[in-house]
Amino acid sequence: MFGLGEKPIENPVTIAEAPGRNWYALCTCPRHEKRVAEQIERRNLSCFLPLYRSLRRWKDRRKELDLVLFPGYIFVRIALENRLQVLNLPGALRFVSFNGQPAALPAEEIEALQRRLSGDVRIEPHPYLRKGRRVRVRSGAMQGLEGIVVRRKDRCRIIFSIDLIMRSVAVELDEADLEAA
Numbered sequence: 001m002f003g004l005g006e007k008p009i010e011n012p013v014t015i016a017e018a019p020g021r022n023w024y025a026l027c028t029c030p031r032h033e034k035r036v037a038e039q040i041e042r043r044n045l046s047c048f049l050p051l052y053r054s055l056r057r058w059k060d061r062r063k064e065l066d067l068v069l070f071p072g073y074i075f076v077r078i079a080l081e082n083r084l085q086v087l088n089l090p091g092a093l094r095f096v097s098f099n100g101q102p103a104a105l106p107a108e109e110i111e112a113l114q115r116r117l118s119g120d121v122r123i124e125p126h127p128y129l130r131k132g133r134r135v136r137v138r139s140g141a142m143q144g145l146e147g148i149v150v151r152r153k154d155r156c157r158i159i160f161s162i163d164l165i166m167r168s169v170a171v172e173l174d175e176a177d178l179e180a181a
Contacts (some may be wrong), residue, residue: 021046022104024083025096025165026074032091033068039089046077048110052123052169069117069125070167075110096164105164113162116142126170129159134181142171146181 026047028036037049050069055062073096076086083102086092095102117123119141132148135158147158156175161168 020079021077022080023048023075023077023107023110024102025105025162026076026086027093027096028072028074029091029093030072033071033074036089036091037074039091040074040076040086043085045082045086048075048077048114050075050113050117052117052125054124069123069169070162070165071125073165073167075105077110103164105162109162112145116145121171123169123171126157126159126168128161128166128168130161132159135178136181137173137177138179139177140173142173142177147171149178 026036033049037047040047051066052069053064054067055064078086080102083095087094097103121141129148129150132150134146135149136146137143137158142158142160145158145160147160150157150159150170152172155172156178157170157172158178159168159170
């Protein structure tokens, strides 16, 4: 589990030492993502909970919070036969599945998201998008990722989507760092 500017907390099982393990999207009870991720890590299983920083204002104070980038989801790297260890945790509901089988996420997408979040890039949730002008990032922390361009005021925002869970995130980038996909 980690947020922007923090390093990911990986369990003793590293990605290279995990043959037969894939990334899966685990659905959780609302607002239980951090608690479920802690329980998964206590059981020495690999998980990834992307967080972003948000400044919240109340009448009497302001505070910067670490919020979940994909509410209701945690990414877990396990062998499929170990899924009951995760599903028996309080707050864990189900894996995202197709035809009754948990659907594995491409490892490259999760690893790219981990690398991008460890950089100094402002990222935030965005409504899921499918259509728009597709571009690829040429340079910077987001290099190689493809997304959809959206203009917001005088800024250029790129929307990156994870199709399996139908969620997107927005990142403000310089237009000079983009090329047509």
